[in-house]
Amino acid sequence: AMTGGQPVDGGTSVDAIARQVESEGVAQVVVVSDHIARYDALKDRFPAGTAFHPREELDAVQRRLREVPGVTVLIYEQTCAAEKRRRRKKGELPDPPTRLFIHDAVCEGCGDCGVQSNCVAVLPQETSFGRKRRIDQSACNKDYRCADGFCPSFVSVTGGRPRKHSGLLDARRDEFLQRVQALPLPAAPEWTAPWDLLVTGVGGTGVVTVGALVSMAAHLEGRHASVLDFMGFAQKGGAVLSFVRLAREQAMLNQVRIDAQQADAVLACDLVVAASPDALQTVRHGRTHILANVHPIPVAESVRRPDAELHVDALLAKLRHAAGDGQVQTFDAQALAQDFLGDTVGANIVALGFAWQRGLVPVGLAALQRAIELNGVAVANNQLALALGRLAAADAQALAALREPVAAADRVDEEDLPALMARAVDHLTGWQDADWARRFVRTVHLAEAAERRIGGDPALPFTQAVARSLLKLLSYKDEYEVARLFSDGRFARALHDQFEGELKLAFHMAPPLLARGRDGRPPRKWRFGPWLQPLMKALAHGKRLRGTAFDVFGRTEERRLERRLITEFEARAAELAEGLDAARLPLATQIAQVPLAMRGFGHVKLAHVALARAREAELLHRWDPARYPRPPAAPQAGQLKGIAVVAG
Secondary structure (H helix, E strand, C coil): CCCCCCCCCCCCCHHHHHHHHHHCCCCEEEEEECCHHHHCCCHHHCCCCCEEEEHHHHHHHHHHHCCCCCCEEEEEECCCHHHHHHHHHHCCCCCCCEEEEECCCCCCCCCHHHHHHCCCCEEEEEECCEEEEEECCCCCCCCCHHHHCCCCCEEEEECCEECCCCCHHHHHHHHHHHHHHCCCCCCCCCCCCCEEEEEEEECCCCHHHHHHHHHHHHHHCCCEEEEEEEECCCCCCCEEEEEEEEECCHHHCCCCCCCCCCCCEEEECCHHHHCCHHHHCCCCCCCCEEEEECCCCCCHHHHHCCCCCCCHHHHHHHHHHHHCHHHEEEECHHHHHHHHHCCCCCHHHHHHHHHHHCCCCCCCHHHHHHHHHHHCCCHHHHHHHHHHHHHHHHCHHHHHHHCCCCCHHHCCCCCCHHHHHHHHHHHHHHHCCHHHHHHHHHHHHHHHHHHHHHCCCCCCHHHHHHHHHHHHHHCCCCHHHHHHHHHCCHHHHHHHHHEECCCEEEEEECCCCCCCCECCECCCCEEECCCHHHHHHHHHHHHHHCCCCCCHHHHCHHHHHHHHHHHHHHHHHHHHHHCCCCCCHHHHHHHHCHHHHCCCCHHHHHHHHHHHHHHHHHHHHHHCCCCCCCCCCCCCCCCCCCCCCCCC
């Protein structure tokens, strides 16, 4: 497998590979491709019996091949995603006019889109309703496989382009530049031996560019530099370490890699890579200075597990243990770039400016600015990003004065119980009516009274858990609710905020009356044009039919389950409140949080409900062993079977 668009020496083709493995005696050859129709006229070039399948059948093909005796070969023909983006930027490959958009109000955060696409451009997004998903338009390779996720939140947008958001500097640039010009220059570091700078990050974000700029600046000043870049298996999203060594004399650069415990500074554009063994082996306690960007950049595990956490605090503790508490400084490059420049493209140049102002990049400012000019890419924006990093490092108060206050709606982690209750009542009233919202309030007040009775944490974690779980269960996304969320104005505003131009929309959905699963496969999603919008607006008013004889959607297995989950949780919350005491408060909170994992639509939701119930059974046994027996042990994926040890 080739990654990163490397050239293939000698040239080859899919049919040549197939003929070669045939000559080596394989039992069967299968070709899978995104564009399988292109092989219709080429099948005579392949060995007899070669099978051809589209990408959608990849899983079924692999399952079939594992049953074939002997060695089988699957040739998956696909252009590297990073190479696609590179060619499109150069105009060497057609750029499809269609982009995908996720309406976060509909998204359940189940992660099935990531499972289907395995794409790093599908990112987590924290909202007041929990973690959802969004598409990073700058990283999207436009293969559209994420839309195969069984979720109605996906919308195809054709004809538009991502909207360029203005940062704070657009309106206050003169004031910003005046503050930057007033900054003192950092003291030049004392160095006679080579200066070793390690830059860590992920591919596709400009880590290699940072190393190249520093080495060019050194060259412009008549100094000597070497750069060695280590890149992961994928240039986009893979770990990248750039070893930058500067010296006054060429003879001092006797090797290009930074030796063990010899780094003078580490610019950690990504914490995960900085805390890896390859990076930490260059750090010496008390010597190496580390500038750590604390912005969480999702890793591959985030694609497979929707609740995966990066544990930023633990990663920082690891860096402080290696270098010393006083040697580590933190900042958020992505937040700075987004707020002041309008996007995060220049985040690593912001980090470079921060490091330079701290005196950890021993090249002159004029040389570094000239290197940016010679690079010839987004020169003006990169110069601003460099200046922004300098101001953040030298005068954080001045930078704070330029910021706009953060809106309360944006602080998703600071919601107290009254604010949560008010938001929930408003949402549930829109979902059905005021009586439905009062049903929520009654249960939450019961939990609150029980928790206040025992004292303890004033944040009321148990009550918060009950409120968030019940809000989720009471506002399940049936056909009426999905239609309401697409037609109440939020979708139009979100779309306008992300795209500009003449937009043509298409919706990816699987209506239960049309989509049916076959041969053990999930239902297929259908594509609907913009004519669906007025129909959804009309369907949204059908919420009055919920629970009546005329509710045609309420008879499915999924809807009946959702109604049962509500009554079961209300009974569970009352049981927990009755038996609540200070010692069992953490366990009660965990049990109350179980419904938050019941996410998704259709078969995805049914699977998550089964997993959540298994987790609940374990917790309930700890809550009351006499009433809830220990659940039977079920084998889990990746679990190893124990080996009995007997006396000889």
